Amino acid sequence: MTLTRDQVVDLLSLIVAHDGRNPSESDLEAWSEQAALGRWTWPEARDAVITHFHHTSEWIMPSHVAVIIRGRRQDKASRRMAEHRTMLNQPASDTRVREIVDQVSASLGWVPKHGPVLSVPCPHCHAAPGYPCTRSGRTGKPDIAVAAHPSRRDKADQESQR
Numbered sequence: 001m002t003l004t005r006d007q008v009v010d011l012l013s014l015i016v017a018h019d020g021r022n023p024s025e026s027d028l029e030a031w032s033e034q035a036a037l038g039r040w041t042w043p044e045a046r047d048a049v050i051t052h053f054h055h056t057s058e059w060i061m062p063s064h065v066a067v068i069i070r071g072r073r074q075d076k077a078s079r080r081m082a083e084h085r086t087m088l089n090q091p092a093s094d095t096r097v098r099e100i101v102d103q104v105s106a107s108l109g110w111v112p113k114h115g116p117v118l119s120v121p122c123p124h125c126h127a128a129p130g131y132p133c134t135r136s137g138r139t140g141k142p143d144i145a146v147a148a149h150p151s152r153r154d155k156a157d158q159e160s161q162r
């Protein structure tokens with residue numbers, strides 16, 4: 001994706017407005033090829049031409065535009081990198097941690113600790129209400145693979161429908 005022929009014409013018109021040149025068909029070809037090579041977008045190319053004439057009255061060539069665009073792209077990339085680094089270095093807020101935990105829990109199919117499922121005792125592992133299901137009975141380690149045994153889910157569903 002790069003400039004269309006119309007956009008290259010617009011670009012040359014913008015240049016004409018600044019330096020009064022008389023562009024030929026071969027100029028159009030040359031600028032089109034350079035635009036394609038650099039994959040210029042219209043906003044990039046337009047900004048580059050305006051920037052060039054802001055700093056100098058030097059006869060503008062495609063290479064001037066290319067250099068400005070490359071610089072802008074590098075700036076943007078390093079800004080993004082810096083933002084990313086800042087983000088990684090910042091300790092996440094409690095709210096953000098909570099959100100992430102909720103997202104992960106939901107994607108793993110875990111049930112909230114105080115949700116309706118845990119409000120009933122588990123018929124399978126006999127975990128007490130409010131306690132997660134365990135692998136080995138009442139005082140065992142929480143069974144994070146299931147969070148709640150299917151029979152407990154059923155029971156909770158029945159309770160909530162009453």
Ligand SMILES: [Zn+2]
Binds near residue numbers: 122
């Ligand atoms: Zn259970």
